[in-house]
Amino acid sequence: MPFISIMKLMKSFTPLTILLFFFICADLFPQSRIENKSIFYDAESWILFEDYKEALPLYQQLIESDPDNSNYKYRIGQCYINMPGEKEKAITFLEEAVKNINPRYREGRFNETGAPHDALYYLANAYGINNQLDKALETYELFKRNLNTKIYDTAVVNLQIRSCHNAKVLMSTSRYIREHNLGNTINKSGSEFNPVISDDETMMVFSRSLAFYDATLYSTKVNGSWTEPQNMNELLKIDRDIYPTSLSRDGRVLYLYNSENYDGNIFTTSFENGIWSPIVKLNDNINTKYWESHAAISHDNNRLYFTSNRKNTIGGLDIFVSQRDTAGNWGPAVNLGPVINTPYNEETPFLSKNDRILFFSSRGHYNMGGHDIFYSTLLENGEWSVPLNAGYPLNTTDDDLFFRPLNDGFEGYFAKYSPDGFGLQDIYRIEIYSDEHPLTYESDTLSMPDTILPKTILITSMNIDSIADITLTSADSLISPLKSEPDSGLTAEHQKKAVFSQPIASPEYGSKIAEKQAEVLSEIDKKSTDENVAKKAAPTDVPPDITEPEPGPEKGCSLWYVWLIAGTGLVVLFIILARKKKL
Numbered sequence: 001m002p003f004i005s006i007m008k009l010m011k012s013f014t015p016l017t018i019l020l021f022f023f024i025c026a027d028l029f030p031q032s033r034i035e036n037k038s039i040f041y042d043a044e045s046w047i048l049f050e051d052y053k054e055a056l057p058l059y060q061q062l063i064e065s066d067p068d069n070s071n072y073k074y075r076i077g078q079c080y081i082n083m084p085g086e087k088e089k090a091i092t093f094l095e096e097a098v099k100n101i102n103p104r105y106r107e108g109r110f111n112e113t114g115a116p117h118d119a120l121y122y123l124a125n126a127y128g129i130n131n132q133l134d135k136a137l138e139t140y141e142l143f144k145r146n147l148n149t150k151i152y153d154t155a156v157v158n159l160q161i162r163s164c165h166n167a168k169v170l171m172s173t174s175r176y177i178r179e180h181n182l183g184n185t186i187n188k189s190g191s192e193f194n195p196v197i198s199d200d201e202t203m204m205v206f207s208r209s210l211a212f213y214d215a216t217l218y219s220t221k222v223n224g225s226w227t228e229p230q231n232m233n234e235l236l237k238i239d240r241d242i243y244p245t246s247l248s249r250d251g252r253v254l255y256l257y258n259s260e261n262y263d264g265n266i267f268t269t270s271f272e273n274g275i276w277s278p279i280v281k282l283n284d285n286i287n288t289k290y291w292e293s294h295a296a297i298s299h300d301n302n303r304l305y306f307t308s309n310r311k312n313t314i315g316g317l318d319i320f321v322s323q324r325d326t327a328g329n330w331g332p333a334v335n336l337g338p339v340i341n342t343p344y345n346e347e348t349p350f351l352s353k354n355d356r357i358l359f360f361s362s363r364g365h366y367n368m369g370g371h372d373i374f375y376s377t378l379l380e381n382g383e384w385s386v387p388l389n390a391g392y393p394l395n396t397t398d399d400d401l402f403f404r405p406l407n408d409g410f411e412g413y414f415a416k417y418s419p420d421g422f423g424l425q426d427i428y429r430i431e432i433y434s435d436e437h438p439l440t441y442e443s444d445t446l447s448m449p450d451t452i453l454p455k456t457i458l459i460t461s462m463n464i465d466s467i468a469d470i471t472l473t474s475a476d477s478l479i480s481p482l483k484s485e486p487d488s489g490l491t492a493e494h495q496k497k498a499v500f501s502q503p504i505a506s507p508e509y510g511s512k513i514a515e516k517q518a519e520v521l522s523e524i525d526k527k528s529t530d531e532n533v534a535k536k537a538a539p540t541d542v543p544p545d546i547t548e549p550e551p552g553p554e555k556g557c558s559l560w561y562v563w564l565i566a567g568t569g570l571v572v573l574f575i576i577l578a579r580k581k582k583l
Contacts, residue, residue, distance in 0.1 A: 036062060037110045043075065044108050052079040066113075070100035074115040074122070081126050084191065084417040084424045087398070088130050094123040117146065124160065128369050129398045131171075133164045140164075159344070159367075166389075167368035167397050175391040180429045184422050185226050186219060191425040193415040194402055196244045198251030199299070199353065201406070203271075204413075205232070205244040205254055206427060214241045216256065218276075236269065236276060246296040246350065246404075255295045255304075264291040266306060285322055285330050293317060294348050298355045304330060305349040305358070315343030319360060339384050340376060347371060348402045352409050358384060359409060361401045365389065369397035375409060394432065410437035 039058050046055035056079040063072040077094035080086045102114025124139035140161050147154060186192060188208065195206040202221045207214050208229070216238075217229035233242070242258040245266070256267045256279065265287045267279040281287060286295070288310050295306035302324045307317045310333075318341040320333040335341065342364025349360040356378040361371040365387050372395040374387035389395060394403070394414075405412040410432050415425045431437070 032065070036065060040110045047075065047078070050082070052082040055079050056083070069113050070097045070102075070115040070119075071105075071112045073097040074119045077119070077126065078122055081122060081129065085419070087126065090126040091123070091130065091132075094119055094126055098123055117143070117148075121157070128160065128164055128167075129396075131167075131397055133167055133397075137161060137164050159363075160369075163367050163369045163397075166366055167392075170368050170389060170392045170395065173391070175394055176433045177394060178431045178433070181418075181421060182226065182427050182429065185228060187422040187426040189423040191415075191423060192427045193425050194243050194245070195413040195415060195427045196247040196254070196404055197406075197413055198247055199249040199406070200251075203247065203251030205247055206415075207243050209424075214243065216242055216244055232276060236279060238279070242267070242279070245294045245348075248297055248301060249299045253297065253301075255297060257293055257295070259291075259293075263289065264293045266292050266295045283330055285332050291317070296348075296350050298351055299353060300355065303355075305336075305351065306333075307347055307349065308333070314338055314341040316345040316363075317347060319346050319349050319358075336384065339386060345371070350404050352405055353407045357405070357409050359390070359403055359405050359412075360387075361399075361403070362387070368392065368395055370399035371401050373400050373403045390432075394430070408436070410434060 039062055043055045043058035043062070046052070046058070056076065059072050059075045059079065063069060063076065066072065073093045074097040077090040077092075077097060080088075080090035080093065097115040097119045100114050101117060101119060102112070103117070105114055105116040106112050107116065120139055120143035124136045124143060127133070127136035127139060140157055144154070144157055147157070181187065186204075186206070191207075191209040193207050193209075195204060197204045203218065204221075204226070205216060205218045206229075208217055213233070216232040218232055219226045219229040221227070232238070240258060240260055242256050244254060245257050246255045247253070252271050254269050254271070254276070256269065258265055258267060266282045268282060269279045270277045282295075282304075286292060286304065286306060288308065290308055290310040292306060292308045295304055297304055304322045304324070305319060306322070307319055309317050313335065314337075319336045321336060322330045322333045325331050340346065340358070340360070342362060344363035346364070347361045349358060351358060358376045358378070359373060360376075361373050363371055365372070365374055366389050368389070373390040375390055376384045376387040379385055390403070394400070403412050403414050412430055413427060414430055415427050417425050
């Protein structure tokens with residue numbers, strides 16, 4: 001608007017009216033900006049502590065006042081990708097954020113409206129977690145194009161790319177799993193996780209997310225049903241987050257982890273005469289000034305397998321073992337070595353009933369994304385065998401941790417998110433079918449078209465044309481590829497009643513996976529020979545509307561109305577002063 005027009009407009013108002021308008025606006029906009037700035041820094045602090053649940057509503061509040069802010073979109077996507085049951089929502093926000101990448105992005109600055117280069121990496125992760133593997137691969141390559149090797153470790157990006165290829169292989173050789181949700185006595189509307197259980201399945205300890213903290217609870221099974229869980233934090237007067245890591249075979253000794261003062265340590269408590277004893281910190285052979293995050297007791301109570309990032313690890317958290325001495329104290333810790341431990345984190349070790357099969361989670365090995373569950377067998381020479389991936393769908397393209405096996409590992413307890421569950425994460429009892437662990441059944445027969453029967457089906461003492469009907473409760477579900485084949489001829493009910501088999505630990509399965517792994521690794525290694533692979537041309541089929549912007553001038557503040565108000569105020573003051581002179 002021309003200056004003359006502004007002057008004409010102002011003549012229709014008294015100087016007092018204009019002055020009041022100026023001061024109201026001048027007070028309103030800075031006040032709103034100050035409030036948003038405070039909200040922004042609160043949200044950034046929650047991100048720093050990786051508390052995405054607290055950060056998300058703050059960024060959502062900010063984006064309402066600035067819907068085109070790509071930094072807020074990036075942060076919202078980052079929050080969603082770290083929240084159970086919400087991860088699919090991350091894609092939309094990250095796809096929008098990467099359209100406005102600022103090469104000179106300033107993290108933690110309120111005035112920043114662009115997204116960082118990292119947004120591409122988070123978008124690729126979001127695609128991968130949601131099983132859009134081709135889009136994930138394309139976006140990882142796009143991220144690598146302008147990768148600053150002084151800031152980013154290309155090995156981590158290459159690991160993610162390799163995991164996508166591994167996922168395709170593992171998802172093509174799917175396991176067949178039955179899940180039983182433990183019900184609403186155990187599972188509530190929040191998250192239940194980290195279940196540990198006695199061998200006879202009559203004592204269980206687990207974690208539950210409450211309003212202001214994560215509680216440790218225990219429940220006993222009476223007449224086949226779980227009793228109402230008791231809050232151990234209240235019973236033991238523990239005023240900090242502490243998490244169960246393992247339970248002795250008789251359910252009497254519990255091991256727990258706590259990260260007080262940014263130092264992870266392992267504690268223990270005993271259950272006698274219906275009372276849990278005060279927690280006791282384990283000795284210096286277990287707990288150090290470094291981070292100890294998990295401990296599992298062997299079934300003979302003489303060995304403790306635990307994770308630590310102490311000196312001389314192979315990388316990140318490694319699995320160690322300590323032997324109990326004749327006085328009952330834990331001896332020096334021994335690293336399990338490079339067959340088990342990788343340059344990446346290993347976590348949540350557990351043992352089979354005979355202590356000869358080690359189950360654990362790792363970001364390394366033949367991994368399909370995040371942490372995967374692996375198992376290794378103790379050989380006659382005392383060495384551990386090369387770990388095998390426990391397979392899909394027990395493992396997914398997301399983080400899979402804390403599988404507590406029963407017996408030989410074909411059964412176990414596991415926490416996961418399901419849209420059919422009671423809350424964010426529920427605790428399930430699962431069974432993995434195999435030649436060594438066929439499903440037992442008795443009921444009427446169910447006939448299915450021969451054409452849809454997988455070659456790996458195992459029918460015990462039955463003709464292949466007559467498959468026994470498995471009686472499942474309403475809380476049970478059978479996970480198999482047939483659920484994704486609408487033309488298979490099976491109804492939803494039939495899909496829950498099919499009997500499948502695939503070995504979890506047989507040499508034949510292991511060799512097939514090893515062959516597939518070798519093929520994939522060989523192909524990837526050929527593509528990665530050139531050290532300048534990150535600088536090669538971008539893939540032709542990139543996800544829609546995702547392009548790397550050319551470096552440009554940094555964007556400034558677009559609050560033009562503030563300048564207009566300030567200018568108007570100066571004009572008003574000039575008029576008042578001029579009139580005073582005339583008087």
